[in-house]
Amino acid sequence: MTILVTGARGSLGGRVLSRLAGAGHPVRGTARDAGALDLPEGAEPAELDVTATGPWPALRGVTELFLYTVRGDAGPFLAAAREAGVRHVVLLSSPAAYDVGEFDQPIGLIHRAMERAVADSGLPHTVVYPSWLATNARRDWGDQLRAEGRIAMAHPDAQVNPVHPDDVAEVAVALLTGTRHRARRLVVTGPASVRQRDLVEVLGKVLGKAIPVDELTREQAIAARPPWLPEDILTTLLDVSAQAVGVPAAVTNTVERVTGHPARPFADWARQAGFTIG
Template identity: 45%
Template sequence: MTILVTGARGNVGRRVLARLHAAGRPVRASSRTPGELDAPAGVDVVPLDLNRPETFDAALDGVDQAFLYAEPDGAKELFAAAARAGVRHAVLLSSSTVGGPGAATDPLGQFHAAVEESLAASALSATVLRPGAFAGNAYGWSAAIRGGQPVRLPYARAHTVPVHEDDIADVAVAALGDPAVAGRILTLSGPESLSFTEQIGVLADLLGREIPVHELTREEAVEEMGRFMPPLVLASLLGHWAAAVDRPARIEDTVERITGRPARTFRQWAEEHLGAFTPAGG
């Protein structure tokens, strides 16, 4: 029987796919545009659009476990199709914004909560992963840092507990097929709370040079970040960051409990991805 990995081009999904494949577990990858998916050799790649229920049955044929991305439109139909297909366990990539402060009015919290509610109302056995901020969000600073420009951001002293995407993938793979975590909600974080300024400081230390930070006002952030981010997502993020200024965030021990080893640090993520912050040839 096969494990379906949705979002297999994503930061987390591609890591889940690689781990399952390397472990020799039968795996199928899906994408809205399967032709663009660079899956490991021998992996079955199928079309699946989480918003288009007509794509569900074929993608789920013969599947008994699934790693699922959260998409409210079509979630109910997806879970019903998965139950019909005989999926015995699903792992959902949700978000710690569900159940966080102000979740009921937070657009990101509502988005993920809607999917979690559909899942809970379905016949599927499932494990829900609720990671906080990904370490990879630091990619958002990479163009400025590569170009020697100041990093422009609001709420520079806001804290997150960046979680390494490899840790999310490790927990997802451990949870797939583990009856001990079926029905559980696993909130994930990294091992240390760091402000954005401190995260940029880690990158500066590794690069061996200062990285100036230009703190934007909220209004400036709405104007600058609104050029590439949907307004509701931006409003949600600004709300979270405003509330997190000078407030170290809660550290979860889930990664260590599930995988048996400490969560990876932001510094480790930065060391592994330093090339993205370094000018070509530099």
């Protein structure tokens, strides 16, 4: 009765795996290169590519599965998971699969394809939709903070609902280890809708220094695109953030319903994140 966690090197997958191992659950963490895994005590490493043609020895003895969305055909793997006796899948998707401006764009289409594959497999499953992850602040702003001590962005008044990654992980663990909260879909958000410039203000308070915000035009934001971010993805994100200016982001009580505690505020994550400035 093993729980399989794909994407064990990722921020959310790693948190899920650590909590499962810490609670004494038999857990197996996977990556395409198992040698790159650094797992906690009690967790078993395994190599896995869910878009390969098999076989998949990582499925041996697995009863629950935490699954990242992937590009490519996961159908054969999911069929093998069903044959192997997997009883429930927790699929990590994205609100991009249904949100205005994203569901029919590249990110949304990838997540929708994965959701269809899981549904078509016949496996019982819950799709988890984490909102704007607090870790996006490090991804999007960390380099600027360290290099310049200020942040440039388009649409700083766009509203988001930042969710702490630990809350997402705890919801996933509850779904993997118990049946009470299993549903077709769960939208997991932070406790409040806030402007992105307000998040920068929170970071400044945590760091003890005001952080200036420079508002970019759409053209300036595209010109400043980091190499790792495809232009079509960036333009979609810019369209979505433009629509979110002055519009409250949806907030749910999923974290409290499932875990028993309120969703953590963005400031909690910021204090833990180890940002530096200037």
